[in-house]
Amino acid sequence: MKPAQMERTPFADLDSQPSEMTAMLLAALEAMGRHPEIRRVRRTAMQALRPEPGARLLDAGSGAGDVARWLATKVGPAGEVIALDYSAATISAAVQRHDGSNVRYMTGDVSAMTLPPDSVDGVWCERVLQHVDDADVAIAELIRVTRPRGRICLIDTDWGSLAFDGVPSRLATTVVANMHGRLTPRQADMGRTLRRRLIAARLADVTATPVTCVFGDPASAAVVLPMVNPVVPEQAWTTPPGVRDEWFSYVDAAGDRGDFLAILTIWVVTGTVA
Incomplete structure (x- = not known):
């Protein structure tokens, strides 16, 4: 018997969402990509991956394709970027945003790809493994499709590092524990x-x-942290009754005072295939 899958967040199961939710989630992904802190994470990752002109790269979990198109500028006209995402709706949105660069878009499961072995020179995989059922299976797939001496760059969130200031600590603890x-x-x-x-x-x-x-105001934090975003539907919350309203009243007050703070660590980890 197959083991039960963990409950998926909307981002991990985008194709099953209503069209309005899909559009909202795609807009949220694009807004995250424009956020200065996420851009800082990506610059760190690009420096670690060190893509070379002429390389063939895989963006595993490519979303709307903004990173894939950025990678394409690094590999140049002699290279290629494969933008792979599990969601057909996301790939469709990426194709609509295509800028003519050498990016090939395809749907696929990062844990069971159809790409042949040793078919890419490097891999970028950003904030994807936190959503899969078995990260080690997915990593093995990324290694399988990467040639010897190719580079793999994994970027993912440590949600356990999330911390707040300017709001009551007991309330923040309740929100984080239930999210x-x-x-x-x-x-x-x-x-x-x-x-x-x-x-x-x-x-x-x-x-x-x-x-x-580092997020110094609620509006900035809301782009990346769903529990600070009042647009996230109330039914997505699992906190006890009244906690959500109380939380946002304190968040708004901290924003008005100018002492709101949220911090979250994202890790950039790279390695070379033997």
Whole structure:
């Protein structure tokens, strides 16, 4: 009998959402990609991956394709980027946003790809493994499709690092304790485990860089942190009755005072396939 799958967040199961929710989630992904802190994480990852002109790269879990198109500028006209995503709706949105660069879009499961072995020179996989049922299976697939001496760059969130100031600590603790599985993935510690996973997979030259994202006002935090975003539907919350309204009243007050603070660490981990 197959083991029961963990409850998926809307981001992990986008094709099953109503069209209005799909549009909202795609807009949220694009807004995250424009956020200065996420852009800082991506710059760190790009420096770690070190893509070369002429390389063939895989963006595993490519979303609307903004990173894939950025990678295409690094590999140049002689290279290629494969943008792979589980969601057909997301790939359709990516195709609509295509800018003529050398990116090939395809649907696929990062844990069971149809790409042949040793078919890419490098892999970018951003905030995907926190959503899959078995991250080590997915990592093994990423290694399988990467040629020897190719680079793999994994970027993922450590939701356990999330902390707030300017709001009551007991209320923040309640919100964070109730968020996993609905507002954020159950695999909340994925970011901090990536280094261990790549070492266990026998990759060489493993490096791990924590990037602490700092959000100094609620509007900035709401782009990345769903529990600070009042647009997230109330039915997505699993907190006790009244907690959501109380939480947002304190968040808004901290924003008005100017002392709201949220911090979240995202890890960038790279390794070389032996």
